[in-house]
Amino acid sequence: MPSTIIPGQSTTHQWTIPDYFDSQPIQQVGLALSIPKGCLDCLMWLDSLGWSGAPCLCLQQPLNAQGNDWKLAWVNGVGDFLTNHLLDSFFISQDRGEGIITYGTRDWTDYQVVVPKVMINLRGPAGVVVRAQGLNRYYALVFSERNHVALIKALDRERNELVTASFDWKLATCYEVSLVVEGDSIKASISGGLVLEARDDKYLEGGIGLVVTDGAVSANQFIVSPLDLPLHFRNGL
Numbered sequence: 316m317p318s319t320i321i322p323g324q325s326t327t328h329q330w331t332i333p334d335y336f337d338s339q340p341i342q343q344v345g346l347a348l349s350i351p352k353g354c355l356d357c358l359m360w361l362d363s364l365g366w367s368g369a370p371c372l373c374l375q376q377p378l379n380a381q382g383n384d385w386k387l388a389w390v391n392g393v394g395d396f397l398t399n400h401l402l403d404s405f406f407i408s409q410d411r412g413e414g415i416i417t418y419g420t421r422d423w424t425d426y427q428v429v430v431p432k433v434m435i436n437l438r439g440p441a442g443v444v445v446r447a448q449g450l451n452r453y454y455a456l457v458f459s460e461r462n463h464v465a466l467i468k469a470l471d472r473e474r475n476e477l478v479t480a481s482f483d484w485k486l487a488t489c490y491e492v493s494l495v496v497e498g499d500s501i502k503a504s505i506s507g508g509l510v511l512e513a514r515d516d517k518y519l520e521g522g523i524g525l526v527v528t529d530g531a532v533s534a535n536q537f538i539v540s541p542l543d544l545p546l547h548f549r550n551g552l
Contacts, residue, residue, distance in 0.1 A: 320359065325362075331371070332366075332370070333371075336372075338372075338373065338374050338375050338376070338377045338385060339377055339385050340385060340387070340388035344364065344366070346361065346364070366422070367422050368422060368423075368424070368541060369422070369423045369424060369425065369426035369539065369540070369541040369542075370423070370539055370540075370541075371539070371540045371541060372538075372539055373536055373537070373538050373539075374404075374418060374536060374537040374538075374539065375404040375535065375536035375537075376398050376404035376405075383398060383399070386398060388418060389416050389417065389418050389524075390416065390417045390418070390450070390524075391416055392414060392415045392416065392417075392450040393407045393408070393409050393414030393415060393416055393527070394407075394408060394409045394410055394411075394414055395407060395408045395409075396416055402535075403432065403434070403533040403534060403535045404534070404535055404536055405525060405533060405534045405535075406436075406531065406532075406533040407525055407527055407531065407532060407533075408436075408437070408527065408530065408531035408532075409527050409528065409529065409530065409531075410529070411529065412528065412529070413526065413527070413528045414526070414527055414528075415444065415447075415450055415453075415524055415525065415526040415527075416524050416525050417444060417447040417450070417453070417522050417523065417524035418522050418523055418524060418537070419447065419521065419522020419523055419524075419539075420521075420522060421448065421520045421521060422520070423446075423520055423521060423522055423523075423539075424496075424519060424520045425496060425497040425498065425541065425542045426495075426496060426539060426540060426541050426542060427493065427494070427495045427496075427539070427540050427541075427542060428443065428445060428493070428494050428523045428537055428538065428539050429491070429492070429493045429537075429538040430443050430491065430492045430493075430534045430535070430536065430537055430538075431491050431535055431536060431538070432489040432490075432491065432533075432534065432535040432536075433489065433490050433491070433492045433532065433533075433534050434487060434488065434489050434490075434532065434533045434534075435458050435484065435486055435487075435488075435530065435531075435532050436486065436487060436530070436531040436532060436533060437486070437530040437531040438460055438528075438529055438530035438531075439457070439458050439459060439460045439527070439528065439529075439530050439532075440457040440458060440459045440460060440465075440527075440528055440530075441457060441458055441525070441526060441527035441528065441530055441531075441532035442455050442456045442457035442458055442464075442492070442525075442526060442532070443455060443456050443492045443494060443523070443524075443525060443526075443534070444522075444523055444524035444525060444526050445494045445496050445501070445521070445523055446496055446518040446519070446520060446521035446522075447521045447522045447523065447524050448518055448520075448521040451469055451470070451471050451472070452469060452470060452471070452518065452521075453468075453469050453518065453521065453524070453526075454466065454467065454468055454469075454477075454494075454496070454501055454515070454518060455467050455469065455526050456492055456494055456503040456505075456511065457526070458482070458484050458490075459479075462481065462482070462483050462484070463479050463480060463481050463482055464479070464480055464482045464484070464505065464509070464511065465477070465478065465479040465480075465511075466478050466479075466501055466503055466511050466512075466513045468515055468517060468518075470517065477501070477513035477515055478511050478512065478513045479511075480509060480511055482505065482509055490505050490506050491505070491506045491507065492504075492505060493505075495542070497542055498516075498519070499514045499515060499516040499519070500512070500513075500514055501513045501514070501515065523537055523539060
């Protein structure tokens with residue numbers, strides 16, 4: 316996005332990066348400088364360059380990708396993380412214990428993530444992660460093998476249920492999962508119906524992901540958006 320800098324003055328330039336990258340990670344950022352015709356030289360001092368806040372993006376298998384380099388942006392803590400030759404962009408499985416994949420940084424604070432199609436393929440518990448701060452520190456909405464769902468907090472080896480609800484979910488069935496985190500508030504909904512709410516202030520920032528224990532789960536995409544984005548735009552991503 317262009318910005319005009321007047322000689323002898325300083326300016327602050329802010330830009331919300333559009334989601335034009337087909338789920339490919341951004342590798343480099345920088346500045347390009349052009350000067351008016353007739354000027355022989357120009358000197359500009361850059362005080363700082365940085366980024367902050369939750370993104371507005373859709374994560375899925377890139378439509379035009381050649382190879383799997385895009386997967387390197389994900390933290391892989393699972394036995395199998397498959398993306399090729401599948402109907403869904405993300406398929407993870409763990410034959411023993413818990414496995415997880417995550418994406419994002421501690422700059423992500425208040426945001427919404429929508430996963431239009433989550434499918435538990437084998438056993439469980441499994442679900443969608445928010446505010447991940449490592450492989451063992453996060454919140455998640457999980458589908459439990461006891462025919463209920465729960466908002467959980469992972470803290471090292473502990474897995475604490477913040478709130479639970481009865482939900483007769485089925486294997487090999489798609490569910491839409493939505494999670495909204497704002498301050499200490501965590502809200503989750505399943506297929507526009509069942510809603511779970513909890514409050515906890517242990518993790519106030521962090522990325523998203525998928526988690527599974529002794530089983531397999533798949534997802535087609537993750538739609539992430541900051542809460543200050545207009546609701547109609549978030550829903551239309």
